[in-house]
Amino acid sequence: MRKIKKLILGLSTLLVASGSFPLIALSCVKTHPQKPAQIVAGVKTNDQLKLTEEQTKNAPKSIVITDGGPLKDKSFNQSAWEGLIAFGEQNNLTFDKYDAAEIKENKFDDGYKAALNNGYKYWILPGFSHIDAMTKFYAANKAAMKEKGVVLITIDFDFSDKADPGDCVSILYKTKEGGFLAGYAAGAFLSETETAEANRTISSFGGSNDPGPGDFIEGFYKGIYYWNTKNAGKEVHTKAKKVDLSTGYEPGPTMTASIDNVLSQEAKMVLPVAGSATDEVLSREKFSDKYIIGVDVDQSQIVAKKQETFFTSITKGIGQATYDVVSALISGKQLDKYATGYEPGKKNALLNKGYKDNWVGIAPTRIPGDKGKIATEAFEKAKNVFKNLEQKDLEWLNSKRSKLEAGSIEHKDSQETIDALSELLFK
Structure with a gap:
């Protein structure tokens, strides 16, 4: 032995x-x-x-x-x-x-x-x-x-187009769906915990104009937009008409400027989709009395501080x-x-x-106390809503359209779609 x-x-x-x-x-x-x-x-x-x-x-x-x-x-x-x-x-x-x-x-x-x-x-x-x-x-x-x-x-x-037939299985994720869950839940949560309309606000930024970061943000904004269409008087809004999708993925002047801009908007909840940007946001003094959303995995398990500010993470399974x-x-x-x-x-x-x-989802909240319970209840509401979405709404979610109406225009890329959604949510 x-x-x-x-x-x-x-x-x-x-x-x-x-x-x-x-x-x-x-x-x-x-x-x-x-x-x-x-x-x-x-x-x-x-x-x-x-x-x-x-x-x-x-x-x-x-x-x-x-x-x-x-x-x-x-x-x-x-x-x-x-x-x-x-x-x-x-x-x-x-x-x-x-x-x-x-x-x-x-x-x-x-x-x-x-x-x-x-x-x-x-x-x-x-x-x-x-x-x-x-x-x-x-x-x-x-x-x-x-x-x-x-x-x-x-x-x-995706490597399936580079490998010979039979040599590869490539796995991708419908992160718009996870984003939608987080967005709808954010609407339910903020509408109950924030009595002042000025605090029912969100903001986001991404590393590049690509589906990788873009789908997280697009799904998140669509979830909030869907919440707003069903809950008059409890709407959640953006603080800007455009979203920066050019921060890159490593700390530097470009990312710093974008984070400074987002935090100056004083949104109550922030979704960074840019590699190390989550840590960068958490390290700022201006990130106080706010919530954050992680991506890819449950980022609250990775960061060294402010875990209690994580509303959720939009996860890939x-x-x-x-x-x-x-x-x-x-x-x-x-x-x-x-x-x-x-x-x-x-x-x-x-x-x-x-x-x-079970290939995408949302992580448990790390918000403590009664607000944490409200967040958990909001997640269940979002999951039930998603499970009961009509086919036309699922098609909208997975499309490049910003508006729910059938026949609304398809945007050309992530930047255009997200900016259109941000303008719809702006107040």
């Missing part, structure tokens, strides 16, 4: 500098040594996707390869890893069947080579930092990858999507539902799912 204990303590994910994977198959150990102590993804397993005894014995190897950050980041990497852990634990797989590679110093090629040399079939790649590195690696190593039957599962970026897709691919069950369009060796799949599949 002392020898086993020593071995366990020495185990770790792949550090690219070391160039090797830990191979673990200890029957007396039930929990993967790299399982995070704090679980963040909330993955729901599905008995219908469980492997047979024969499939468990012959299961191919799967691996999460981080996007350059740490594995246990309480964000993208960890969420994908928790999805794979859920699959492994549900099927009692030995640890040599599923693992994680933590990329150091942006040495993606070394990580990919190690995965290839160690016989991993399913490579789970969370985050768009993989795009350039995998594009080059795939072009240079396609023959070897095909020989070993490698299938790429790309998360939050990275762990759930990982579990669903890996389970379907390896079990061969319900491929039409969880890997729609994919055919091994024949067709790639581009998946884009939303709230009903």
Whole structure:
């Protein structure tokens, strides 16, 4: 037992500098040594996707390869890893069947080579930092990858148009739906907690004029707009007719100027969609007696301070999507539902799912006391409203239209759509 204990303590994910994977198959150990102590993804397993005894014995190897950050980041990497852990634990797989590679110093090629040399079939790649590195690696190593039957599962970026048919499943998220939930809930919350109309206000900004940040904001504003159409006298408004979608994703003069501008508007609730901008907003003195909304994951678990200001986070179900897709691919069950369009060796799949599949959602509030209870009640109202949306309203939500009316114009891009919504909400 002392020898086993020593071995366990020495185990770790792949550090690219070391160039090797830990191979673990200890029957007396039930929990993967790299399982995070704090679980963040909330993955729901599905008995219908469980492997047979024969499939468990012959299961191919799967691996999460981080996007350059740490594995246990309480964000993208960890969420994908928790999805794979859920699959492994549900099927009692030995640890040599599923693992994680933590990329150091942006040495993606070394990580990919190690995965290839160690016989991993399913490579789970969370985050768009993989795009350039995998594009080059795939072009240079396609023959070897095909020989070993490698299938790429790309998360939050589309690689299906770059890989040969049957080599890739790409996962995207309908974040407008999560944004809508947060927006409608914000309307319900602010209308009950803020008696002064001047405090029933919101603001936002984004890193670039792209669907990535834009869909969060567009969905959020549409949720508020929908609330306003149903609740005369309790409307929530914007503090500006236009939204800055040019802040970039790293701290600097451009982001600083945008944050200063947004906070000067004195909106009661702020939605930053620009990488490190959430931390930047929280660090400002002017962010006082206000609420914030995170994106991608439950950002209240990541920040170092002011967690109690988080109304919610608009989340992507990275762990759930990982579990669903890996389970379907390896079990061969319900491929039409969880890997729609994919055919091994024949067709790639581009998946884009939303709230009903648990691929997007909203995180629990961190607001304390009675206001926290009101926020939680607002979330339930928003979920019920979303579940009962008519088809025409769902089509509006997922379109580039700002107005609900049938036949209203489609805007050309995120900037134009969001500005139109912001003007509709402005007062």
